[in-house]
Amino acid sequence: MTDILVAGETLVDFIPDAAGPLASVESFSRRAGGAPANVAVGLAHLDADVGFWTRLGGDPFAEFLAETLDDHGLPERFVERDPEAKTTLAFVSLGEDADREFSFYREDAADARMEVGGVSDDELADASWVHFDALSMDAEPSRSAVVDFAERAGDAGAVVSFDPNARPERWGEFTYADSVERGFGLADVVKATPEDLAEMGVEGDAPELAREICEHGPHTVIVTLGGEGAYAYATADAPWSEGRETEVRHDGYAVDPVDTTGAGDAFTAGAVRALSNGVGLEEALAFGNAVAATTTTAEGAMTALPTLSAVESFRAEREN
Ligand code: ATP
Known part of the structure; x- marks a missing residue:
């Protein structure tokens, strides 16, 4: 029995050793x-009971990913292997203004070959929360696979969260x-940034964006605002709303990223961990911001993710 299930891709990022356009990066x-x-x-890392449903290829990069997921404590049970497929590679360039650009290599990509039914009804019935993002929806069969995963999880009573993740x-x-x-x-x-929404032509401040997204069905929208923290809006239907529309803002934590x-x-x-533990929206924003701020103080993404x-300790130092 696994409480939280996350579905989607894992890939290898190639991070440039120097800033500049991709054409000029040597290593x-x-x-x-x-x-x-x-x-x-x-x-x-936050001690959640979590499983990650993904599909790895048969190439050496997949070995590296399998070992990495294992080292970080994710169970093998939902990690599929596909010997015919290859690992998605993403080459990243860093602009002068710290903006990132990506060049993806996705031929025969293992994660795009995730298929409908990879997680059983029984496993979904055990989960209280599932999470997916738009990146798995850029190709078939993974698009149908994650849509089916989210639909069946929602029908079974799990909370379904989604990140549009513009790329x-x-x-x-x-x-x-x-x-x-x-x-x-x-x-x-939904957890989104203003940039994710601008990419689909939706503009506005965080309260406007959150209300606009709720028109499409979600009861809760969290908009993250970089160094300025995060904003959340929840309709009266949200389990943490106590029957009233709720609006919360947390300014984040000042760090040297x-x-x-x-x-x-x-x-x-952080936010999923907090909300799935039954805390309110305000505490979920504070906890999410603390996890994210801590992450920015170390190099890398996965390796920088903090323990509970x-x-x-970070919050105790800042809040006392
Ligand atoms: P990324 O694409 O880098 O993963 P994002 O664009 O999805 O991030 P942001 O809104 O930029 O999301 O940042 C997410 C969260 O990270 C913020 O809500 C905040 O908690 C934290 N954060 C980001 N930048 C900073 C910063 N400079 N100082 C402190 N916290 C930060």
């Missing part, structure tokens, strides 16, 4: 990545906006 460092993988690892480089066969709207329709809780890669995924892990005790 890269290898890192395990993928937004859902980061969320799953983040939850494992304009990835969209071809399906459009980003169409996929994100589909995701909103399946989700109870070393690397903000994966901060959004760290926030998601590190987050507790």
Whole structure:
């Protein structure tokens, strides 16, 4: 029995050893990545009972990913192997303004071959929370696989959370906006950034964006705002609303960031951990911001995700 299930891709990020356009980068460092993988690892570090449903290829990069997921405490049970497939590779460039650009290599990508039914009805019935993101919706059969996963989990009574995760480089066969709207329709809780929404032509401040997303079905929307923390809106139907519309803002924690890669995924892990533990929206934002702020103080995404005790110490220092 696994309480929280995260579905989606894991891939290898190649991080440039120097800033500048991709054409000029000569050497890269290898890192395990993928937004859902980061969320799953983040939850494992926070002592959640979490499983990560993904599919790995048959190439040496898949061995590296399998070992990494295992080292971070994720059970093998939901990690599928597909000898015919290859690992998705993402080459990243860092602009002068710390903006990132991605170049994806996704031929025969293992994660895009995730199939409907990979997680059984019984396993979904045991889960109180499931999480997925739009990146698995850029190709078939993974698109149908995650849609079915979210639908069956919702029908079985789990809370379904969704991250639109804009990566304009990835969209071809399906459009980003169409996929994100589909995701909103399946989700109870959405975590998004203003940039994710601008990519689909939706503009506004955080309260406007959150209310707009709730029109598509979710009862709770969290908008993260980088160094300015996060905002959340929940309709009266949300389990943490106590029958009233709720609006919460947490300004985040001032840190000296070393690397903000994966901060959004760290926030998601923290907020899901908190809400699935039954705390209110305000505490969930504070906890998510603390997990994310701590992550930005170390290099890398997965390796920088803090343990529960590190987050507790960080908050104790800041709040007392
Ligand atoms: P990423 O794409 O880097 O994973 P994101 O764009 O999805 O992140 P952001 O809104 O930039 O999401 O950041 C997520 C959370 O990370 C914020 O809500 C905040 O808690 C934390 N964070 C990000 N940048 C900073 C910063 N400079 N200082 C403190 N906290 C930060």
